[in-house]
Amino acid sequence: MVDSENVKRVLLQGNEAIVAGALAAGCRFFAGYPITPASEISELLSIKLPELGGTFIQMEDEIASIGAVIGASLAGTKSLTATSGPGFSLMQENLGYACVAEVPCVIVNVMRGGPSTGLPTSPSQGDVQMARWGTHGDHPIIVLAVSSVADCFSVTVKAFNLSEKYRVPVIILSDEVVAHTREAVALPGNDQIRVIDRVAPDVPPEWYKPYADNNRGVPDMANFGDGYRHHVTGLIHDDMGYPTQNPQEVEKFYKRIHSKISKGFQDIQVTKTFLMEDAEICVIAYGSVARSALKAVRTAREQGVKAGLVQLVTLFPFPRKSVDMYLRQCRVAIVPEMNMGQISREITRINQANCRIVKHNRIDGHLISPDEILKRIVKA
Amino acid sequence: MLERAEIIRQEYLRHDKKFPHVWCPGCGNGIVMGALLRAVHTLELSKDEVVLASGIGCSGRMPTYVDFNTIHTTHGRALTFSTGIKLAKPELTVITVMGDGDSTAIGGNHFIHAARRNLDLTAIIINNSTYGMTGGQYSPTTPYGSISTTSVYGHVEHAFCIAELAVTAGASFVARGTVYHATHLEEIIQQAIKKKGFSVVEVISNCHVQHGRRNKLGGAVAMINSFKENAVRVNKAEKMSAEELEGKFTIGVLADVDKPISTEQYKRVVAEARKNAVKNADEKEKTKVKRYE
Numbered sequence: 001m002v003d004s005e006n007v008k009r010v011l012l013q014g015n016e017a018i019v020a021g022a023l024a025a026g027c028r029f030f031a032g033y034p035i036t037p038a039s040e041i042s043e044l045l046s047i048k049l050p051e052l053g054g055t056f057i058q059m060e061d062e063i064a065s066i067g068a069v070i071g072a073s074l075a076g077t078k079s080l081t082a083t084s085g086p087g088f089s090l091m092q093e094n095l096g097y098a099c100v101a102e103v104p105c106v107i108v109n110v111m112r113g114g115p116s117t118g119l120p121t122s123p124s125q126g127d128v129q130m131a132r133w134g135t136h137g138d139h140p141i142i143v144l145a146v147s148s149v150a151d152c153f154s155v156t157v158k159a160f161n162l163s164e165k166y167r168v169p170v171i172i173l174s175d176e177v178v179a180h181t182r183e184a185v186a187l188p189g190n191d192q193i194r195v196i197d198r199v200a201p202d203v204p205p206e207w208y209k210p211y212a213d214n215n216r217g218v219p220d221m222a223n224f225g226d227g228y229r230h231h232v233t234g235l236i237h238d239d240m241g242y243p244t245q246n247p248q249e250v251e252k253f254y255k256r257i258h259s260k261i262s263k264g265f266q267d268i269q270v271t272k273t274f275l276m277e278d279a280e281i282c283v284i285a286y287g288s289v290a291r292s293a294l295k296a297v298r299t300a301r302e303q304g305v306k307a308g309l310v311q312l313v314t315l316f317p318f319p320r321k322s323v324d325m326y327l328r329q330c331r332v333a334i335v336p337e338m339n340m341g342q343i344s345r346e347i348t349r350i351n352q353a354n355c356r357i358v359k360h361n362r363i364d365g366h367l368i369s370p371d372e373i374l375k376r377i378v379k380a
Numbered sequence: 381m382l383e384r385a386e387i388i389r390q391e392y393l394r395h396d397k398k399f400p401h402v403w404c405p406g407c408g409n410g411i412v413m414g415a416l417l418r419a420v421h422t423l424e425l426s427k428d429e430v431v432l433a434s435g436i437g438c439s440g441r442m443p444t445y446v447d448f449n450t451i452h453t454t455h456g457r458a459l460t461f462s463t464g465i466k467l468a469k470p471e472l473t474v475i476t477v478m479g480d481g482d483s484t485a486i487g488g489n490h491f492i493h494a495a496r497r498n499l500d501l502t503a504i505i506i507n508n509s510t511y512g513m514t515g516g517q518y519s520p521t522t523p524y525g526s527i528s529t530t531s532v533y534g535h536v537e538h539a540f541c542i543a544e545l546a547v548t549a550g551a552s553f554v555a556r557g558t559v560y561h562a563t564h565l566e567e568i569i570q571q572a573i574k575k576k577g578f579s580v581v582e583v584i585s586n587c588h589v590q591h592g593r594r595n596k597l598g599g600a601v602a603m604i605n606s607f608k609e610n611a612v613r614v615n616k617a618e619k620m621s622a623e624e625l626e627g628k629f630t631i632g633v634l635a636d637v638d639k640p641i642s643t644e645q646y647k648r649v650v651a652e653a654r655k656n657a658v659k660n661a662d663e664k665e666k667t668k669v670k671r672y673e
Contacts, residue, residue: 029468050653055467055646060493064460067453067490071433071464074451075472079464097454224449225469227428231394231444233452242397242444243452 006189014152014178015040015082017185018108019048021156022080024193027106028054029079031068033061033087036121037176038110041082062087066094070103074232076223078160082108085118085127088134095169096135097234102167102211102219102257104198106159111175111287113365122365123176125287128342131171132316138254140261142170142268143316146178147290150185155313161196162268166260167218173315175338177288177367201228211253212239217260261317269319272311273326275301279308281380282330284323284347286312289336289368296373307377318346327355332380336360336368356380384418392417392427394447402441406600408559408585412506413442415562416475419569431474433462435482438513438587439506442477456487459494459503466499470643473502473573480507481519484540488520495549495578500641502572502579505542508587516590527594543582547635552577554635558584558607561631568633577641584611584629 012020018041022030030045032038046056055072059065062083069079083091088109098105111127113119118126127134131143142162146155152174159170201208201220210230211219222228235243236250244250261268274294276282281300285293290311300307310326312319327333327347333355335344344359351357360376362368403409420430430448434440436455443450449472453461462476483491483505494501510528511517518528520540527534543556553575555568565583572579586592586603597603614632617625 029464031464047653050646050650051657053650053654057463057467059460059463060489063457064463064490064493067457067460068464068467071451071461071466072468073464074461075465075468077468079468093454094457223469224431224451224465225428225472229427229447229449231450231452233444234454235452240396 006192007186008189009184009186011182011184012149013040013180013182014146014149014174015110015180016044017149017152018082018156018172018174019044020187021153022106022160023048023052024153024190024195025078025157025160026195026197027078027080027160028052029069029072029077030055030081031057031059031065031072031079032081032083033059033065035084035087037112037179038082038084038108040179041108045080062090063094066091066098066105066107069105070094070098070101073103073105074224076226078104078164080106080108082110084110084112084121085114086116088127088130092134096137096139098169099135099139099141099257100234100236101232103169104163104167105169106156106163106172107169108172108174110179111173119365121176123288123338123367124363124365125173125175125289125338125342127173128315128339131173138258140168140258141316142166142168142261142314143173144170144313145173145286145315147287147311148178149181149183151313152178153185153187157193157195158270161194164198165196165218166264166268167198167221168261173287175287200226205229209239210241211237213252213256217256217263265317265321268314268317269322270313271319271322272313274309274311276308276310276326278306280306280330281332281334281377282308282310282326283334283336283373283377284310284312284326284343285336286315286343287338289338292368292370293336293373295370296377299370299374300377303378305377312343315343318350320350323347324350324352327351328353330355332356332358334358334360334373334376334380336362336373336376338362338368388414388417388421392421392447394445397445401445403438404589406586406588407438408508408583408604409438409442409506411559411562412477412504412565412583412585413446415565415569416477416504417446418566419573422566422570423573425473429471429473431462431465431472433458433465433474433476435478435487437479437482437511439477439479439482456482456485457490458482459487459490459501462501463494463497463499466501466643470500475502475504475573477504477506480505480509480521480542481511484520484542484545492545492549495546495551495580497642498550498552498578498639499643500576500578502581504569504572504581504583506583506585507542508585508591510587510591512587512590516587516594522591526591528591543580543634546580546582551580551635552637552639553579553633555580555633556582556584556629556631558611558631559586560604560607561611564631571633575636577639
């Protein structure tokens, strides 16, 4: 493997690639609390961040970690935290705060078996619906899934970009298999990475309305200390950021934070497809399972079965449009997951094409093998 | 005096905010807010450089009314947000206002760790011995035997002494004042803001509506007067016997120590990390060995 000018080939594990992606996206603050299988992200950032003039801090728990992350982001620094299921549970309240106050931040959840202390530290995909609905109240949020070390880098960059662009917390769901798999990846050079930053206000401070609507639905964001003194709260607020209970203002607020995400569906919803052109059977998978699925699909093709893979990179907002298209194309959709069927319920929900949905669920703490998926494809 | 009050009203309150505020008539929160604004004014801090953070409860509404960079966070977590803000922009003066339940019940862990960590932050804790906003339930500082909406037969637990807790947890500066001693309060808040390191000001305040009414402590005036009667200066208390101090509490500066501040210390980490990174890059260049990183 040769280093070209712009591409660097390196041997990394998933957690290390997340660090590389975060730093490439401009992340300069990390707050976290030790938990397996996410700790390598903390350890590596405690070395890398100060090298780049950034800040690492280990907080007293995960609640504090996401609190510090939100604070740092409000002061203008792109911020990250990483945890696993138990810690992600603790973060839910402040995650909702970031949704309401529209604070960009990225949260990595390296999933392990749950609930509770659960199955440390075997892989799982049990936190999928929690990532979408874990915090209370109606809220928009973006959830992305990584399936390989290369993904860990590119999806993390994407997560920061979406977070900054839409002023919304973005959750990256990884799992123990992706986190600890080491493989050679080609990391793009900094000149090949597109980095998006929050839009700063272009009006004088006295005209600034921190939560006013605009054509993007995403208010311009001033950082603390930049001269645009304003109020940030977890209460439902008016254009100025002040608490309100006025029904018109309340409704307007909720509608805007939802519509800013739906306006960006094309940009946010990412799916990858393999061998889908003429497929009659599709496997819809995400995370490490998508890799087993790809192997299964390729083997099926060798056996003459017209199978293809739809890999979900964006889990939420659920990529309804593209999945719907493949459900209309195929007679069977196989949905392998390391849970009892958290994404298959989304697929069933949107299935209007009478496509047969076959669930394949494994919850014994082991990765779903290509053979298991292949058997389902052959039977279908 | 009146002129100064008018300047402060004009300069520091948010006039585009829909007043009135949420506080009950006679509440001590306004006195604390006034003392804080006078302290900031006296210290001649730029409003753009001041961050006022709060948690949840009656005290949590204070940032809404004042013209700084303000943030109303989640219950008990204000200090964690402040930690992030301070680390990201160390040049900002970050002040956190909390209540007794906010800082020592739900936020107790964050409070002691903020004190241990010793960032350059200022915490003002308004202690009114109850959860006022939610209807007067017992808090970690509700006195033993007191009546609250969740201890109608008398409270069976014992109260925290917040300032003493902060001293033990390692805060650089700890002081206690009351809403009766408004001038003194302004002075200790000034000292706390000026102090490099984690500073705590506990303010004994009144909730005559919830705590006072149920325990027959009288209205706002009677409760505030009782602070005058029961407060003993720290240096005077040293010469008093335990019997004499029964039912009293100390006011003044309880701790003022100089120790390394973690934000300052982190600069050393950054310098060493950079030196190391340069060294590693040089070595790689010298050996010219292609290897996976």
